[in-house]
Amino acid sequence: MPAARSRAGVVRDLTVKWVQSGPPVAVLQGFSGVGKTRAALKIKDAHPRRGFIDVELPAGVHTLEQLLILVGGAFAEAGKLGVLLGTDPVRDLADGLRDGTVLLLDDFHRCFVDGSGAPAPEVQHLVNAVARRIHGTGGRILLVADQAAAFPWITDGDIHTLPGMSEGEGVDFLAETLRRTGVPNDLPPDRTAEIVGWLGGNPRALQILAGCLRSDSLEDLIGLSPKAWELQDRNVSEPFAQSLERAFLDRFIGRLDDTSATLLRRASVHRTSFTNEALKVSLWDAPGEFDAAKRKLTSGFLVEKRNEKHFSMNPIAKEISLRALSAHRGELARAHAAVGKFHARHFKAKRMGAQGSDFLEARYHLFVSGETEELAVVAKAYALHLDRVYGHKTKIEEDPRERDELIALLSAALDEASPSWRLHLHLALLLEARALPDDLPAALEQVACATASPNASKRAWAMRIRLTDQLRGTDAAVDVAVEAEERLAADTSNPIEIHLLHAELLARDPSRLDEAVQLLKAAIARSAKPSPLAPLYQAAAELLGRDESRVGEAVELLREGIGKVPVQGNLFSLYQAAAELLARDESRVDEAVELLREGIGRIPAQGNLFSLYQAAAMLLGRNGGRVEEAVVLLREGIAKVPAQYSLFSLYQAAAGLLARDESRVGEAVELLREGIGRIPAQFSLFSLYQAAAGLLGRDESRVGEAVELLREGIGRIPAQYSLFSLYQAAAELLGRDESRVEEAVELLREGIGKVPVQGNLSSLYQAAAELLARDESRVGEAVELLREGIGRIPAQYSQYSLYQAAAELLARDESRVGEAVELLREGIGRIPAQYSLFSLYQAAAGLLGRDEGRVDEAVELLREGITRVPVQGNLFSLYQVAAELLGRDASRVDEAVELLREGIEKVPAQYSLFSLYQAAAELLGRDRERVEEAVELLREGIGKIPAQFSLFSLYQTWAIILAACGEEPAAVEVLLDGVSHIGYRQGAYRLAEGAAFVSAGIDDDSSVERLRQTLAEGGYDRQVLLIDLISAEKQGDWAEALRIARSGQELYGTTAPFLSQEVISLVALGRTADAVSRVRAMGHTRSEDSVRWLRGFVHACGGDVEACRADMQPWTAGSDLDLAADPVAFCVGVWDDSRVTFGSSLRFHFPFLPHVT
Secondary structure: OOOOOOHHHHHHHHHHHHHHHOOOEEEEEEOOOOOHHHHHHHHHHHOOOOOEEEEEOOOOOOOHHHHHHHHHHHHHHOOOOOOOOOOOHHHHHHHHHOOOOEEEEEOHHHHEOOOOOOEOHHHHHHHHHHHHHHOOOOOEEEEEEEOOOOOOOOOOEEEEEOOOOOHHHHHHHHHHHHHHHOOOOOOOHHHHHHHHHHOOOOHHHHHHHHHHOOOOOHHHHHOOOHHHHHOOOOOOOHHHHHHHHHHHHHHHHHOOOHHHHHHHHHHOOOOOOEOHHHHHOOOOOOHHHHHHHHHHHHHOOOEEEOOOOOEEEOHHHHHHHHHHHHOOHHHHHHHHHHHHHHHHHHHHOOOOOOHHHHHHHHHHHHHHHOOHHHHHHHHHHOHHHHHHHHOOOOOOOOOHHHHHHHHHHHHHHOOOOOOOHHHHHHHHHHHHHHOOOOHHHHHHHHHHHHHOOOOOOHHHHHHHHHHHHHHHOHHHHHHHHHHHHHHOOOOOOOOHHHHHHHHHHHHOOHHHHHHHHHHHHHHHHHOOOOHHHHHHHHHHHHHHOOOHHHHHHHHHHHHHHHHHOOHHHOHHHHHHHHHHHHOOOHHHHHHHHHHHHHHHHHOOHHHOHHHHHHHHHHHHOHHHOOHHHHHHHHHHHHHHOOHHHOHHHHHHHHHHHHOOOHHHHHHHHHHHHHHHHHOOHHHOHHHHHHHHHHHHOOOHHHHHHHHHHHHHHHHHOOOOOOHHHHHHHHHHHHOOOHHHHHHHHHHHHHHHHHOOHHHOHHHHHHHHHHHHOOOHHHHHHHHHHHHHHHHHOOHHHOHHHHHHHHHHHHOOOHHHHHHHHHHHHHHHHHOOOOOOHHHHHHHHHHHHOOOHHHHHHHHHHHHHHHHHOOHHHOHHHHHHHHHHHHHOOHHHHHHHHHHHHHHHHHOOHHHOHHHHHHHHHHHHHOOHHHHHHHHHHHHHHHHHOOOOOOOHHHHHHHHHHHHHOOOHHHHHHHHHHHHHHOOHHHOHHHHHHHHHHHHHHOOOHHHHHHHHHHHHHOOOHHHHHHHHHHHHHHOOOHHHHHHHHHHHHHHHOOOOOHHHHHHHHHHHOOOHHHHHHHHHHHOOOOOOHHHHHHHHHHHHHOOOHHHHHHHHHHHHOOOOOOOOOOHHHHHHHHHHOOOOOOOOOHHHHOOOOOOOO
């Protein structure tokens, strides 16, 4: 409903109309200090027979669990002990409100997740779901929040806005306040009216002014902000009024006596309102002076009554005082400890009154002050309630502060005899997520305590298996898996995840592959219910399919599953898996298609029917074969599948097939337009606009039509449904024409005004800046635009990327590298570690490292980052970059390797430990005398890292080192050994691909043919095709290489390596314009060395020096070659240098370069 015109009208609407006949939820908004809480509390007086639950949210309460603790405690204090808000908080809270009770959630904006403009999704769900349940019962929920908060997510509620006082109300209020405080009111009436307008009719600011008039004249106070007084007849904003209030408070607090100032300063640690007793504990060293000090604070309105029992502190006074207290660490800690112990007194006396708010406040203050013994008392007393709140939680806290606080709390609450296995599991999950050096062993200890319970869940056992594997090895993990299966045997639900983990562990040893298959088959046979069996059938078939001679057996097993598993049990996945196995043999593709058609006849749209249509069409369209039949099949699917079940993907697939033939691009676009007319925005409509525009944009004469189509989409699609991507796509098309760059930038600016921060707004700032910066004279404008974005976008929405982009632009000018580094340092100081802080350290170090004289400074900065960034925040990358900088100097390679070994000790396997082994081995492998040392280090990593954590890359690195020494046959043997030890899904296909690339250096054709046969027998058809492609390049037959590259994309999609090799082939054939067009398909966001180099090389061949320079930026620093003089020679020189930033060398990815003149 629209806001009422007067304060009295808003209060009347809220306390009478809404409570009696309004929707279940209402929001009361207004500027800070306008009197929202007082207005909300009038409901209690107006309806004394209704229950009224008053919950005040402290700062930092963002999670559903914390909110439930507060609300449940408030209900308990009101005598409603049944509202425990445990496993079903929606039901419990609705039950507590059905009798007409009103629940007040005061300061609800504090529940909003930082920077998101909304509470967490689970909190939104709680409010809306409870509202639905209490509709018509008289129960009410009132959310009181600041004016800036928005509530578009509320589905059934009113919004009320409480305005400031009118001139008349303000004049009367100020006069009454002056009378109560004993200050003579000698202000002329017209002057008083001006004051009310000056302060925006804000009651709190008027009170503070009245308090200041005890010791200051009005003219003195006006003198604090004379320019503001000149604007007293204008509309007053909240920041403006607060700035005046702050000026008054700074003056008033500065004149307090020492005892009153001390009490105010220490009490500022309270996060919510407090009782008289809670306030008194803050004056621990002068309790006899408390009453006088309190009178001083209350008479000056620094502290005032919130309700009959509680006082609240003026928030601006609190901010000023807390900042002053923070300068004295010892006093700050003691102030927190005093408040924490006050709230902990209930738990020590085993009295559970008001336990929700007391618990949260005791937990917070004792944790901050380091009072671990007191915290343990609270935690143990509250353990059963903790189990109700946290024991059933599946999501792990992402906020590091909340996570650390919970870890401390649960660690204090639990011991081996603790009855709650759920809390042990939750603590283990928290420790695993934090992943400090000692956390994983502690997590294993906790999950072992959890599994000691006969009621422990499959999730607990699965976690114990994973951690055991990681910390103690495969054999120990197999033992735990066996124990888990024995303990869970009586479970009526099949412990499928345990069986899958057990089989995966066994299958790491090729000699136990059959044992793993038999284990899965036995699990299938034991299952009483067929619904959950699809993953077991798939896993067993995947293991069988590793041996080409057993593919038939694998298919038969899947057919058995197809006959048993119901459609709702992911039956589609068995059809897909069986068809994939059949299609390895070209002679059985028809059989695979028929099997998929059978599935199409059985599976309903909601059972992933679309995926079977797609799979069958892709098989029909292989090698440019039965495209028309494939399109007809997809059109059949288009007619059957509703929009909400991935209909968009069928339109995209059919259009993609049609567009293989340039003469049918128009037909493909029309098909996509048909989809655009059918599919609502929320079901990936944006992707059809993008696809159609992409096809139109192939023809330069139709770029305008493509842009218009995207503009149509921009007008239709709401911001939350990937609107940003249409702005980006349209701007990219416009930007192809230098004369339309300004139009592209304006379009992106329009998007910047429409797309919210959480809707990928950062990408629009970056795209606009990139376009502006094409013109060197506008780089400054581009940087300013990025700075604007930095000011708007919170850290969690890719703010780091704007810092990086701005720094890169500044650093184009060597004279501004220092400014770029300072900008990155600013970001380092602002962005929390969990929001890609590592990338700013990397970027700053990279810029510093351009100057050999500043390498040590760069390394020191990275070492600082190593102390700040957690392992899950890409810590590994800081070790890598620091080692790379050190390794530039051959005399410091040992220092670099030692730094990497330090990282190897700290970083767990799941957080890219492989990359540290890889980096250290590559450094050692540069010296032919130390190759064996490098190999030993890789062997150590291979023995330590589970297959699922990129183990394949260590085999790959080993092979590259050998190949660099001219030992290509040995390198291939290493790769094939890796293939046999690592499952396809864990990267064995990458090793097979690596063997194909390495084959480029083998001169013996018979050896290459043996490799080809080995891979074919293993089912690695894609890699066999890659060998054929590389052989064509080796023979200089670039036309054949192009044909194979395109065939590979038809079969396996437009991804590397086939797209990359197509581009190289086009360059070799002199079709540079086509190569430029195709390289665009890789996108501007791909930053891998190989992709960046290829883009740069193609732009160089096409004569676009600036585009080449942008892509080759990682290699320009310190190069002896002049890119501007000969960009092609520069790119070839980079390719010729095997010492590329950690990772596979460019020679590995592009074994043959065409001769370009």
